Amino acid sequence: MAGEALPGVSLACPPRGSGTEPLRTDVAAFLGRLRRGPVGTPVRVESWNDVVGTFGPPEGAFATPYALRGFFENGGRTAWVLRVSGPATTARTAWPVGSLSGWDATSYQVVATSPGAWANGGRVAIRHQASTVAGPPTVGVRVMMPGEPPETFPGLPPAGLADRLTGSRYIRLVPDGPPPPPGRPGPISTSWDLTLAGGADAAPTRGAYSDAVTEQAELPEPALVALPDLGTDLSGAAHTDMVLELLRSVEPSHDRLAVLDVPPALSSVDQVVDWVGSLEATGDSQLLGCAAVYHPPLRTPDGQDLRTVPASGHVLGVIARLDGERGAHHTPANAVILEAVDLATEYPEPQQVRLFDAGIDLIRCTRGRGLMVWGGRTLSADPGTRHIAHRRLVHLLVRAIRRAASPLVFDVNSAELRLTLVRALTSVLLSAFRAGALAGARPEQAFRVVCDDTNNPPEQDPGQLVCEIEVAPAVPMEFIRLRLVLGQDRGLEVIEA
Known part of the structure; x- marks a missing residue:
């Protein structure tokens, strides 16, 4: 445990992240650079204090911490964070204890908990008090890192010190020598003042981002994704290819939206429009329906x-806030952005029109209302996948349908199974209808569930069950069709027709 403690008293805090909720559609995933923290390992955070505790205070060179702060300031409640880094080095220093008895080793390495330059200059003050009539030997450790609150660990026994310091946010102790010989008590008190050095940051490679994208795709909870530092770390074709790789990783799941930032090197409207065009050149409406671009910073x-900050983190906070207030089907537009005071670039109206026509959702500053989200469209030109509100409604339904149908995967294909599945899916759709997400005055006008002989003929593989779902979003009155396939050999598959 970090912080002040009393001898003989300990406090164990269970780590966050065990209570994931895959049905939620307001949880975000942030992939980017941070001051410290585990690299490539997803961490669940539920407040800005959680972010600072795990990854440190904002680092001026990185955008992701500021995007996370904007997310929580705008109403976000939960996020998964993946720190992305190149082959960075970890700060450390040697600690020669000597032949004092009672220790596990004659020397140790004091190593920062994660790679990067953040720990350079960090000081570790260690005080050892030998055994006296007042009590057994004790060790006090104080850790002071630049820009971070200090940690104090008083009254620890020398034996097992490395294990007891695993509660530190900043350092780990690694035995680096043989055990001392017995019977060498040494002086009554000994002090060491150590300084960590040798840590270095490294810009993430394309491979590091690719690994992070793969990792986030395996997380069941996030429904929103942002990469605030991507435009700084990768440029040109490498950046575009990485964005397309991200979209290909999220598209098969039908349950999350990527909010993209325009690379900061693109200063003119022509460059921004050309960049969006390079993404739209794929012509895949399902793929482009997974992404929305918000601009300017x-x-x-x-x-x-x-400080100039990409808009994605603040926009994800707005989406999460509206999700909690009104539901996932609400369009994230005409909503006020908090924790920001101005736009990095103010475009005249003709240029705003060009950006809008290119598929970019604008952030605008309006008189009397401040900064506002002014768009709710994906990059797709297809009306069926163009509106963010419709895509997020699909994301919500897919998540709910998975929860209802997954327990039935290994059941025998029978009339009872079909009835059970239809009842479960109807319950999910009725909830969406009552929340105002679907059109029509009556449920039968809002959705249809078909799971009978018409889509499960007798000659069909008995190990496969097909269920078709049609839903009509509240606006416009168009049906979205989902095809649900339960197969004993391949689990549950959701296909958007």
Whole structure:
């Protein structure tokens, strides 16, 4: 446990992240650069304090911490964070204890908990008090990292010190020598003042981002994805290819939306439009329906100064806030952005029109209302996949349908199974209808569930069951068709027709 403690008293705090909720559609995943923290390992956070505790305070060179702060300031409640890094080095220092008895080793390595330059200059003060009539030997450790609150670990026994320091956010102790010989008590008190050095940051490679994208695709909870530092770390074709790889990773699941930022090097409207065109050149409406671009970046407070920050984190916070207030089917537009004071670029109206026509959702500053999200479209030109509200309704339904249908995968294909499946799916769709997500005055006008001999003929493989679902979003009055396939050999598959 980090912080002050009393001898003989310990406090164990269970780690967050065990209570995941795959039905939620307001949980975001952030992939990017942070000051410290585990690399490539997803961490679930539920507040800005959680972010600072695990990944440190905002680092001026990285955008992801500021995007996370914007997410929570705008109403976000839960996020998964994956720190992306190149082959960085970890700060460390040697600690020669000597032949004092009672220790596990004659020397140790004091190593920062994660790679990067954040721990350089960090100081570790260690005080050893030998055994006296007042009690057994004790060790006190104080850790002071630049820009971070200090940690104090008083009254620890020398034996097993490395294990007891695993509660530190900043350091780990690694035995680096043989055990000391017995019977060498040494002086009554000994002090060591150590300084960590040798840590270095490294820009993420395309492969590091690819690994992070693969990792987030395996998380069942996130329904929103952002990569705030991607445009800084990768450029040109490498950036475009990485965005397309991200979209290909999320498209098969039909349950999440990627919010993209325009690369900061693209300063003119022509460059921005050309970049969007390079993504739209795929012509795949299902793929493009997984992404929305919000622009321009925002100016946010950073101490006494203002900092330019990509808009994705703030927009995800707005989407999460509206999700909790009104539901996933609500369009994330005409909503106020908090924790930002200005736009990084103010485009004249003709240029705003060009950006809008290119498929970009604008952030605008309006008189009397401040900064507002001014668009709710994906990059797709197909009316069936163009509206964010419709895509997120599908995401919600797919998640709910999975929960209802997954327990039935290994049941025998029978009339009872079909009836059970139809009842479960109808319950999910009725909930969406009552929440105002679907059109029509009556449920039969809002959705249809077909699971009978028409789509399960007698000659069909008995190990496979097909169920077709049609839903009419509240606006416009168009049906979205989902095809649900339960197969004993391949589990549950949801296909958007």
